Amino acid sequence: MFDTPPRAVLLDAGETLLYAPPSTSAIAAAVAGEAGLPFTAAEVHAAWNGVEPEAQTRIDAGERSTLSTERSQRFWFWFYGRLLTKLGVPQGRHIALASAFYERFTTLDTWDLYDDALVCLNQLRQAGVTLALVSNWESWLESLLHHRQIHHYFDALAISGQVGAEKPDAAIFHAALGQSGASAEEAVHVGDSVASDVEGARAVGIRPVLLDRSRSLAPQPDVPILHSLTDLPALLGLA
Template sequence: MAEDKSEIEHPKSEIKKYKHIFFDLDHTIWDFDKNAEETLHELYEINRLHEIGVPAATVFIETYTRNNHQLWAEYHTGKITKTELRETRFKRTFIELGVHPDILPVAFEDDYVKLCPTKTNLFPHAHETLEYLQSKYTLHLISNGFKEASTLKIGNTNIGKYFDKVIISEVVGINKPDKAIFEHALTVAGAQKHESIMIGDSLEADVYGALNFGMDAIYFNPFNAPKPDDVPMQVNGLRELMGIL
């Protein structure tokens, strides 16, 4: 029951009454990996990548996903720029798979950026959960994604109606986990730390970013990765949030 779960999360005397919930977008609501996989399967065929030595779409997707996750982690922490991320992820993937630099598909990144945000796969029960939470709390988004892509993702999936404020790191000029973006988000939302909670898939950007700022956080962990001991709350699916919030 929801009441019992809440008591597990917070001692009975300290059960918190939240007013604002801040969500991450990619990998938390919008299923980035599934949408990217669909996009890359299409682009593999369109660009006839087998003709330049990429053995299979599955191998290409697996290699790209690993490289992309690593580069996004570097972008979160300010080690690389948006331009560097976009210039590197496919080039590194093609070269790793043995494609000669002279025959890399030059428009591949641009085609991917145009197509992927039009995909509409969300994590299971996203609309149901957001509709339920919106009836009890004011919901917001804080995303480290890029403005143009995030706007398309939100619009094409019809999730914008659930969120009062949408904070995009590229617009603000600060990425999670920097405390300044959480401070900015609270100011924009008219919220306070003690009445707010962050939900996201990235331990570093979302969970530790919020916790180090002094705001509660829930780790969205759909693939059941090991949970660090210093992470107080996690869910494996969005629907679980309906039972604890």
């Protein structure tokens, strides 16, 4: 438990509050199946994992895919092209399939809340803390928040596609703090990425909490790890 409860709680969106059920791999396999390519979710998952290190290299080199629709499309069409290559799909089919993938994953109904998200949001709201969303996502995330009826929980929104900066850049955290009226020392940030969430928050003086739903992340020094948002209010001393 934190010695001092926070005044503001900053929350990541993807893989923290929201996900694409049953999984991104299963959805991609379904889209491929609609095009006559009967891949299993396991096959897509393996290929997806194979592309992710290449994607991380591009991100480490400075690519910021959520800052505009054009950047998003460029990045994801590249990603889906690499995915299809690993699956052995002929090059001539890549553009149409990448377009189908992109359309499905930018459709609001594709995304849903984790079962523990609403319970946690309600408890935090009842505790009287300021809530801020800090997410690397295109600007349409705000429409998704309305669609899933959680927009009203947040006092501040720092969405990279709107503020022009992605985690771990300090600017997106400062945007959230500025809107919430809290100092870095009064805030906690919760997310599922060591690089974006933990390191980004720490760099600006915000206390981080790592959410590891898959129980696959390595422990980080002096960083609490949760496996469900259900345990967050108690950890913060708010329950």
